[in-house]
Amino acid sequence: MFRLARQLAGIGVLGLNHRNAEYTLWHNPRKLYPLVDDKLRTKELALRAGIAVPELYGVVEGEYQLRNLRDVLKRYSDFVIKPAYGSGGDGILVISGRLKDLYRKPDGLLIGQEELNHHVANIISGLYSLGGQPDKALIEYRVHIDPLFEAISYQGVPDIRVIIFLGVPVMSMVRLPTRTSGGRANLHQGALGAGIDLATGTTLTAVWRNDIVAEHPDTGSPVTGLRIPDWEDLLRLAANCYELTGLGYQGVDIVLDREKGPLILELNARPGLNIQIANRAGLFPRLNLVEQSHRNLHGVEERVAFARTHFGAHA
């Protein structure tokens, strides 16, 4: 047991206690948390800074608004409803189409207006929020999956998670929804995680339920060696979030839209550690390196260049 711990420490795997004590507690001031915990504020902040995000269709803050919900939604054939304070992908409802008065979910199931309203009411009353505090429901643009990912996603939209430490991208992975994850892009719910070579934007091996895999479990298509387009732009977009929120250690979730390109989906002040498994590498040495040299890096360009030279798969 102690040998295992030593081996993990040897390759610099970051544990939860260590992440909390040294990184999130130290580099993420508590007062900045609301910026990322409230997705509405994140969105407003990003829009002001000119960072691309999915378009906001509407916000439901009180139950009285439920009566008009049908009219508000009339204009959109597909959309996403999510809690502003949600975490871990909980409470997100995706509507991919309509059939008369019914809404169609990506898995083909149809739900009525009443069921949709109930879901929104649950969100508002804080069912999915941290600590059950009253919440808001955001209705926003549904991201259309990039053709690149079509063969390796099941129903949902994959997202790209980049860990940004002091403005420098340190590790990245793409999370692919599977049948077991119910179309959600969360590793602990059974999504597939593939590490990304920061230098080139090419996917490395993937992890699914603690196992190393090379193909998507549902579609059978290979998930390694995939090249993500405009990788440098994407990294720049992610690295910009440091100035946006001021959080030293954050996880940036980006989706690739077919028409609109990379969009910031959400920011996370306590990003998970599974990314290490997907990349089969420890975070600790990279974080250390950034801590030593970030003072010499000025501007997004330099930070991204630093990441690409030092944190590539063959660096």
Next chain:
Amino acid sequence: MKRYHLFILALCLASFGVGLFLYKALVMGFPLAPRAISDIWNIEARITFVARNAPVKVSLFIPRNTARFAIMNENFVSQGYGISTASKDGNRQAVWSIRRARGQQTLYYRAAVRRIDAEGPQVALTLPEGEKPRFEGAYLAAAESLIANIHAQSADVDTFVKELIKRLNSPQPDDNTALLLGEQAAVSKKVKIAVQILGHAGIPARAIQGVRLEWENREAPIIHWLQVYEEKQWRPYDPITGDSGVPADHFPWYRGAESLVRLEGGDKLQVTLSVNVQEEEAVRAAIETGRIKSPFLLEFSLFSLPIHTQGVYRILLLIPVGAFLLVILRNVIGIKTFGTFMPVLIALAFRETQLLWGIILFSLVVALGLSARLYLEHLKLLVVPRLASVLFVVVLIMAALSVLTHKLGLERGLSVALFPMVILTMTIERMSIVWEERGASEALQQGVGSLIVAALAHLIMTISYVEHLSFVFPELLLVLLAGTLLLGRYYGYRLVELRRFKALVKEEV
């Protein structure tokens, strides 16, 4: 810098805690172990019977002050009964009486007993005028023959008594002894016969009925011994071994061969004697006898609080111990639980329900509540009304369980009422959400994790040493606090993370 700060703080807290602890334990003589010898016991006689709807009179022998023990704080608990105490043949007797009573009746006599370390002989001022016991017919002949035999083989009263006891306890008694004792005589019978024979031989003797002052015994048996008047004092004899003197823990309740309780106007009489050490008094007794030198610290300690409040703190001071355990289990081991401190509160409830019953009742309430919650899910209710409904259901389930287990005669089931209802409700709500969002296995995992943590916390919190130390030496909690603070900067892996990241190592090697 921040790390030194923490270490210094932890060091200060720990050394202050340990220092005060050592001072109290070594210099002031506070008892370290919960079983430190105490001089005060609570004794209780519980009398139950069924009244016949007629006048009832219950008389109970009660202890009196002796040279070795003092009786303090006597009280009689009885509803509607008149109570009087009187002396009778050198005994004290309490008499409860009532004009009319019906159904199950319970009466209590309670007192505290304090041992007096009085050395020296017990001088009997007057010899009670006992009725001279009479043997008749064959018994008279047997007794006289036995007395003659023993007389021939003994030199004085002491050897006479010892020889008599030896004969009474012989596995193959001679014919005379056998006739007097009858078949399979109990100790009480032997004592009675010994008193009669000694009386016949002109040696004043009496039977003593008492109890052993143990740490705790809810059904203390009555023990018997013999006292013989010799050289102007009563000397005790063990009726089995014949040794003179009785152990220090033998507490005399009354004298004579009569039964402890007499009842008129009722049936199904039962008497239970119980004994337990008065623990909070263990420290007080230590002060009174001068073992704790300066009572200054005591004035500002938990012992200065009223007894009832002390009882509350006895439990409250255990919560930090449970919390410390929780920190270890969550941050070092990595067990997932519902709610941060929920397991500690459940563990407190386990104190009353006992572990096994606690787990059964907890699982039952949560399982039933969860099914109600899953049903409510279909009705699409708003969150707060739904939570309130689950709370209703939880309370009703608890009431139903109490009634059901009571009817089945499982008294433990009643203690379900002690579970924190709101905590249970929140647990059910969280569990059902996790169930829906993450699947049943995750929900059960967290549920079982919570139960395991609660059970462990319960086991730790009920160790009598832990209870004693945290109450008598609350400063030790500062040491735990120091440990908790240090754990707050524990960077190492959690035990479950080793398993989670194991794949990483395998690939590397």
